[in-house]
Amino acid sequence: MLEQRTAEQSAIRKHTKQPDIQQYINGRFVESESGARFVNHSPFTNEVINHVSKGSKMEIDKAVAAAKKAFKEGPWGKMKVSERMKYIERIADLIDEEAEELSYLESLDTGLPIAQTRNMAARAAENFRFYSRMVQTRMHGEAYMQDNEFVNYTVYSPLGPVGLITPWNAPFMLTTWKVAPALATGNTVILKPAELSPLTANKLAEIIHKAELPEGVFNIVHGFGETAGATLVAHPDVEAISFTGETVTGSAIIKNAADTLKKTSMELGGKSPLIVFDDADVDRALDAAVWGIFSFNGERCTANSRVFLHKNIKDTFVKALKERVQNIKIGDPMDPATQLGPLIDKGHFEKVTGYIEIAKEEGCEVFQGTVPEELKTGNYVPATLLLNATNDMKIAQEEIFGPVMAVIEFETEEEVIAYANDVKYGLAGYVWTNDIKRGHRVAQAVEAGMLWINAQNVRDLRIPFGGMKASGIGREGGHYAILEFYTEPKVIHVAIGDHRIPQFGK
Ligand code: NAD
Numbered sequence: 001m002l003e004q005r006t007a008e009q010s011a012i013r014k015h016t017k018q019p020d021i022q023q024y025i026n027g028r029f030v031e032s033e034s035g036a037r038f039v040n041h042s043p044f045t046n047e048v049i050n051h052v053s054k055g056s057k058m059e060i061d062k063a064v065a066a067a068k069k070a071f072k073e074g075p076w077g078k079m080k081v082s083e084r085m086k087y088i089e090r091i092a093d094l095i096d097e098e099a100e101e102l103s104y105l106e107s108l109d110t111g112l113p114i115a116q117t118r119n120m121a122a123r124a125a126e127n128f129r130f131y132s133r134m135v136q137t138r139m140h141g142e143a144y145m146q147d148n149e150f151v152n153y154t155v156y157s158p159l160g161p162v163g164l165i166t167p168w169n170a171p172f173m174l175t176t177w178k179v180a181p182a183l184a185t186g187n188t189v190i191l192k193p194a195e196l197s198p199l200t201a202n203k204l205a206e207i208i209h210k211a212e213l214p215e216g217v218f219n220i221v222h223g224f225g226e227t228a229g230a231t232l233v234a235h236p237d238v239e240a241i242s243f244t245g246e247t248v249t250g251s252a253i254i255k256n257a258a259d260t261l262k263k264t265s266m267e268l269g270g271k272s273p274l275i276v277f278d279d280a281d282v283d284r285a286l287d288a289a290v291w292g293i294f295s296f297n298g299e300r301c302t303a304n305s306r307v308f309l310h311k312n313i314k315d316t317f318v319k320a321l322k323e324r325v326q327n328i329k330i331g332d333p334m335d336p337a338t339q340l341g342p343l344i345d346k347g348h349f350e351k352v353t354g355y356i357e358i359a360k361e362e363g364c365e366v367f368q369g370t371v372p373e374e375l376k377t378g379n380y381v382p383a384t385l386l387l388n389a390t391n392d393m394k395i396a397q398e399e400i401f402g403p404v405m406a407v408i409e410f411e412t413e414e415e416v417i418a419y420a421n422d423v424k425y426g427l428a429g430y431v432w433t434n435d436i437k438r439g440h441r442v443a444q445a446v447e448a449g450m451l452w453i454n455a456q457n458v459r460d461l462r463i464p465f466g467g468m469k470a471s472g473i474g475r476e477g478g479h480y481a482i483l484e485f486y487t488e489p490k491v492i493h494v495a496i497g498d499h500r501i502p503q504f505g506k
Contacts (some may be wrong), residue, residue: 027215043111070216270427
């Protein structure tokens with residue numbers, strides 16, 4: 001009864017206007033120098049949620065200067081690890097305290113169903129706790145004896161001010177996935193959040209402010225990618241850029257970072273295959289295939305947007321897919337029963353619906369659920385199947401980033417591996433079979449950074465996250481973030497004997 005009332009209450013807490021958002025620079029919430037602002041719209045109603053301070057070069061310069069000063073002169077990089085981790089764990093605790101508010105803001109801003117953003121807030125807190133543990137237990141170097149003449153060892157130092165640029169899909173989870181390791185390793189941060197989803201980034205600034213991190217350690221500049229983002233990337237005092245977003249943006253950032261020889265990490269787009277063989281547990285494969293593309297409104301980098309079905313099971317699988325697609329609950333993102341919400345904005349809605357038109361022109365049978373009449377003011381695209389697709393179609397090659405599944409038939413293992421790999425992306429892949437040898441064989445043959453066998457996308461934070469080909473360069477997660485990206489290894493050679501030194505000129 002109590003549970004039911006709580007669910008009802010959160011369903012009632014609907015779409016409200018939010019206070020306007022300022023920049024967070026050097027420990028203060030401030031307006032941009034120009035006073036310029038941009039509008040943040042609701043994906044559910046397309047009404048104004050609030051106005052956001054629009055940062056430009058001036059704000060980036062100030063934020064970078066603050067982060068540089070905090071790194072060079074402040075206590076952050078010099079304090080004991082255990083002391084720094086108290087701040088990191090305090091951030092996690094504050095996220096837990098604000099979990100309900102965070103999931104509400106995330107759903108309000110992005111249209112993601114509240115039942116799904118609830119898990120994200122918990123995961124975001126875990127990102128901080130995880131990196132606190134990692135830094136305390138795994139941030140160690142190597143040591144070698146060299147012929148009893150030298151001891152050589154490595155130490156890992158933070159880089160300095162780092163720029164983090166994040167997308168609008170699952171923004172709080174993805175942002176904390178970068179901020180936690182960056183801060184835990186002793187760097188200072190300038191975050192440029194996606195302009196379409198500023199609410200939870202601002203909440204993170206409030207949380208970090210409350211956790212009383214030294215000023216300048218964490219800064220946020222809100223603004224557009226081509227201006228604020230590009231200025232951050234080009235700034236000579238920024239040591240590294242960690243980016244998650246579209247593949248084309250990733251290449252623009254790499255080019256822009258070249259003049260200052262910046263370290264970059266790229267988490268980019270995907271067009272991931274899910275392969276179902278005829279010996280698979282098809283009921284579980286069905287659950288995973290449906291969840292993998294229709295959860296998070298289909299705006300998910302690792303979504304199984306291409307589903308390959310063995311010809312022996314195709315007809316029954318498609319029949320079951322059609323039933324699911326018709327039954328997926330489309331609704332208000334604030335309703336805990338909603339499974340599919342509206343897309344982030346009108347522009348993205350037009351992109352996704354444009355691809356559905358292309359699918360028709362390419363000869364697919366389009367099968368969709370129905371958007372209820374009362375939701376038509378939102379950016380809703382119903383769960384959509386593109387049936388009888390072939391892998392060479394545009395809709396099977398390009399990232400649509402919406403609740404749209406292309407369904408493709410195959411006959412042999414060789415054929416499906418070739419299809420899976422005949423795409424520019426290589427982020428994730430899913431293989432369903434009860435033949436254990438084939439499962440491993442196919443998973444190893446698919447060109448992707450992350451494969452799951454007989455599983456949906458379940459993450460292990462200790463394992464590297466990222467893609468190959470056009471899906472990215474580098475990895476996040478586990479020790480990759482702390483030892484390979486956010487720190488620089490330094491080698492110390494110590495002579496412990498009197499090795500021979502050539503005596504030139506003697
Ligand atoms: P996007 O590339 O349009 O924007 C991402 C961020 O980059 C935003 O903050 C934006 O303002 C900024 N930006 C844009 N142009 C820039 C420039 N020239 N210089 C610097 N910054 C710039 O991506 P999006 O539409 O926000 O996100 C969706 C994309 O992200 C999809 O392609 C999705 O697959 C990808 N994604 C990948 C992963 C992963 O881990 N591989 C995770 C989530 C999302």
